[in-house]
Amino acid sequence: MWNLFEEGSVALVTGGARGIGRAIALELAAQGADVAVNYRGSVNKAESLKEEIEAMGRRALIVQADVRERDNVKKLFKAVKKEFGRLDMLVNNAGIIKDGYLIMMSEESFWSVVETNLGGAFRVTQEALQMMCSARRGAIVNIASTSGVAGQEGQTNYSASKGGIIAFSKAVAKEYAKYGIRCNAVAPGFIETDMTSAKGAAETLKDKYMDLIPLGRFGSPEDVANAAAFLLSDRSGYITGKVLTVDGGLIG
Numbered sequence: 001m002w003n004l005f006e007e008g009s010v011a012l013v014t015g016g017a018r019g020i021g022r023a024i025a026l027e028l029a030a031q032g033a034d035v036a037v038n039y040r041g042s043v044n045k046a047e048s049l050k051e052e053i054e055a056m057g058r059r060a061l062i063v064q065a066d067v068r069e070r071d072n073v074k075k076l077f078k079a080v081k082k083e084f085g086r087l088d089m090l091v092n093n094a095g096i097i098k099d100g101y102l103i104m105m106s107e108e109s110f111w112s113v114v115e116t117n118l119g120g121a122f123r124v125t126q127e128a129l130q131m132m133c134s135a136r137r138g139a140i141v142n143i144a145s146t147s148g149v150a151g152q153e154g155q156t157n158y159s160a161s162k163g164g165i166i167a168f169s170k171a172v173a174k175e176y177a178k179y180g181i182r183c184n185a186v187a188p189g190f191i192e193t194d195m196t197s198a199k200g201a202a203e204t205l206k207d208k209y210m211d212l213i214p215l216g217r218f219g220s221p222e223d224v225a226n227a228a229a230f231l232l233s234d235r236s237g238y239i240t241g242k243v244l245t246v247d248g249g250l251i252g
C-alpha cells in the first residue's frame, strides 16, 4: 500500500507529545512524513515519541516552545528550518481548557484559553506560511472542537477560542489558496485523552452526552489522527476552508 505522503515531506505538530497531537504525529510518520513535534512541558513524552518516530525510519525533531510566546514560536521555526529546511504540513493542535460557568469566569480563565488555542494558532500559522508561501505548497489542519461549532455549556471561553479557530481556518484558506496552500479544521467531539479525564465541567458533560453519541462510544486520538492525515494529504486536494467533525455523529 502507498503512503499518503512523499518521502522527505515534513510536518510540524504543536502540542504533539501526548494525546491527540501524539497520535497525529505517529500517523503522519506512519504515512511517510518526517515530523517536528513541539511540546511545552512534556519533555519525557516528547523524547519517547521521537524514538518511536525514528523506529519507523523517519526523521524526528522535538522542540520545547510555548505557543503563547512569540519568541518561543520563532525559536521553534528556526529549529525546523535548520533541521529540515522545508515545511509541507502544519497541525495546530496545542490547546487547553479552563471550564466553568460564564457568570463566574475570571478574565484569566477566559483569555488564557483564547490566548493558547487561538493566539497560538495565529502565531504558529504566521511563521509556517512564510515557509509554505515561498515553496508555493502546503497544507494546514487546525484542531477545533464541536464546542466551537455548536457551543457547549461550561465552555464559553473554549467554545469562543475554537469557533475562532474555525473562522480563522476559513479565512486562511481563502487568503493563501493562490499560493497552493490549503487550510482546514478538524472538530473532534469527546476524545479520550488527559483533557477529558480531568475533573470539572468537561467530566460532567462527558457522562451527560455519552447517550447522545449515535456511534455509542467516545472517540480515540487515532480517530482524529486519521481525519487530520486525510486533510493534509493530496487525497483532499480539492478541499479547503472546511470543518470535518469527528464526533461519532454527536452534533448535527
Ligand code: NDP
Pocket (backbone or CB within 6 Å): 014, 015, 016, 017, 018, 019, 020, 021, 038, 039, 040, 041, 042, 043, 065, 066, 067, 068, 092, 093, 094, 095, 096, 116, 117, 120, 143, 144, 145, 146, 187, 188, 189, 190, 191, 192, 193, 194, 195, 196
Ligand atoms: P491534552 O490535554 O491531552 O494535550 C494538550 C496538548 O497541548 C499537550 O501536548 C500540551 O503540551 C499542549 N499545550 C498546551 N498548552 C500549550 C502551549 N502554551 N504551548 C505549546 N503546547 C501546549 O489534550 P488533547 O490531546 O485532548 O487535545 C489536543 C487538541 O484537541 C486541543 O486543541 C483540544 O482543544 C482539542 N480537542 C480535544 C478534544 C478531546 O475530547 N480531547 C475534543 C475537541 C478538541 P505539554 O504536555 O507539552 O505541556
